Amino acid sequence: MNPSYAQPSPGPKAASSPDRDAQIYARIVDAIVAHKLTPGARLPEETLATTFGVSRTIIRTVLQRLSLERMVVLQRNRGAQVARPGVDEARQVFAARRMIETACMPDVMRRAGKEQVKALRKLTRHERQAQQRHRHSDAIRLSAAFHVELVGIAGNPVITEFAAQLASRSSLIIAVYGSHLSVGCDCGEHGELVDLIDAGREQEATDWVVQHLLHIEASLHFEQPEEATPDFAAIFGD
The missing domain is CATH 1.20.120.530 (GntR ligand-binding domain-like)
Structure with missing residues (x-):
């Protein structure tokens, strides 16, 4: 879960690849685990695509994988959010x-x-x-x-x-x-x-x-405030 990450190539139209998808996936997972992305935080495709320098298609693929693993919730008309288990x-x-x-x-x-x-x-x-x-x-x-x-x-x-x-x-x-x-x-x-x-x-x-x-x-603390869209540049910036 903590591999050496390559620098993202510039431009929102960067080609998808298994390695690139895995790198973005791992960085988002680490951000959730490290509490940089809190439960309920919104994950807009366009903002993430700009942050990582990739297309929205790549981000959508990553978010779908996170949704299948129940780390992210995909809601119609609201987009993706970090999951908030009750x-x-x-x-x-x-x-x-x-x-x-x-x-x-x-x-x-x-x-x-x-x-x-x-x-x-x-x-x-x-x-x-x-x-x-x-x-x-x-x-x-x-x-x-x-x-x-x-x-x-x-x-x-x-x-x-x-x-x-x-x-x-x-x-x-x-x-x-x-x-x-x-x-x-x-x-x-x-x-x-x-x-x-x-x-x-x-x-x-x-x-x-x-x-x-x-x-x-x-040891778990369930009372946490819901967060709006985070500052992805600060979280994922190198």
Whole structure:
């Protein structure tokens, strides 16, 4: 989520390419995660096209992708806005995550061998590095990846796919309503859970997951003012 971005070529008629689309997509995602674009902020195609030096067609493609991932809402006659997940939706997503992840823990404990524990530790290490380097968007992405990897150990692909969808939705919720504390040690270091799994302490590991997700939910701040069109030149300018 934090690649090296090329300078946009001048002119609104720049040709589309997968690389260019991906660069613009990544920059908008990072701006949402970093709270530079807040929930409800308008995303006018023409202004974004001018800012990035590309055509409105390219911007429309990027916004459609963000809409499919539920990070942006496309409304007729109002254009695009940064998604604003409701409080009830957010709580339902985290309740579903607690249900799924705790239900998987017996199978996780039974199937977690050295390789699985090693993979979890690797993700934890990368997440910690992202936090230390203040790469908030990377930390959110890696936190979600850790939880999907955890559920995947249970060996049920259907549940893993569902867990991945929930993790993606909660990543948006954390991105727009949370802070660095929402994926930091205040909500529990994932390494603690890996240690419990490695030691075979199933009940403690299950309890840890519940408390961890509750702490993340409690760290969210839903009362935020709706924002008008942001200053894109200031946000995306180099």
